[in-house]
Amino acid sequence: DGGITQSPKYLFRKEGQNVTLSCEQNLNHDAMYWYRQDPGQGLRLIYYSQIVNDFQKGDIAEGYSVSREKKESFPLTVTSAQKNPTAFYLCASSMGSADSGRVTDTQYFGPGTRLTVL
Amino acid sequence: DQQVKQNSPSLSVQEGRISILNCDYTNSMFDYFLWYKKYPAEGPTFLISISSIKDKNEDGRFTVFLNKSAKHLSLHIVPSQPGDSAVYFCAASWRGSARQLTFGSGTQLTVLP
Numbered sequence: 001d002g003g004i005t006q007s008p009k010y011l012f013r014k015e016g017q018n019v020t021l022s023c024e025q026n027l028n029h030d031a032m033y034w035y036r037q038d039p040g041q042g043l044r045l046i047y048y049s050q051i052v053n054d055f056q057k058g059d060i061a062e063g064y065s066v067s068r069e070k071k072e073s074f075p076l077t078v079t080s081a082q083k084n085p086t087a088f089y090l091c092a093s094s095m096g097s098a099d100s101g102r103v104t105d106t107q108y109f110g111p112g113t114r115l116t117v118l
Numbered sequence: 119d120q121q122v123k124q125n126s127p128s129l130s131v132q133e134g135r136i137s138i139l140n141c142d143y144t145n146s147m148f149d150y151f152l153w154y155k156k157y158p159a160e161g162p163t164f165l166i167s168i169s170s171i172k173d174k175n176e177d178g179r180f181t182v183f184l185n186k187s188a189k190h191l192s193l194h195i196v197p198s199q200p201g202d203s204a205v206y207f208c209a210a211s212w213r214g215s216a217r218q219l220t221f222g223s224g225t226q227l228t229v230l231p
Contacts, residue, residue: 109163112160
């Protein structure tokens, strides 16, 4: 079964602690993305990666960090510098292309991780 | 500055009737548009998309219409079913943004039996 997995489903952390959210895909997609959703709002882009060992900041990257050491994996670290970390975090992937030439590049999402900071 | 807007936070429709969800955008560079369906505490599920070279795309009960001059797209669901009740997001992308998706704020569709 091809797809995107995120773990854990629910995560609790104490204020001041860093936490890493996992995202794995076996779709052989080049591009991967991290979004955040807050109640009543759309999804906002945190970071994205179009290829291994390369990633770019999205609209709300402050307080977050990522790595892309393998094509299949794109973990997101929520650091203590993130002011409002409690949210629903979604990972996505797409076929992508190095020069973004693909017009019909659909992103597919994982099931999400609900992070709550206590 | 919201580049993609869904001005109706909610919509209720009777089962069997047509549901029409609307989305407006401001960035004329957008050339690919998508609709996603989302249940609470789950990831969005891709429904249907359309590129800017078309004005209509159909997939079963779902049809997306694009009016480039008005910078407006709509999703029609016919006939609506109770299982369609969910939040629907429209999203848009363009080549210059590395195909990042810009999302609207979503519309909660409730299909009444």
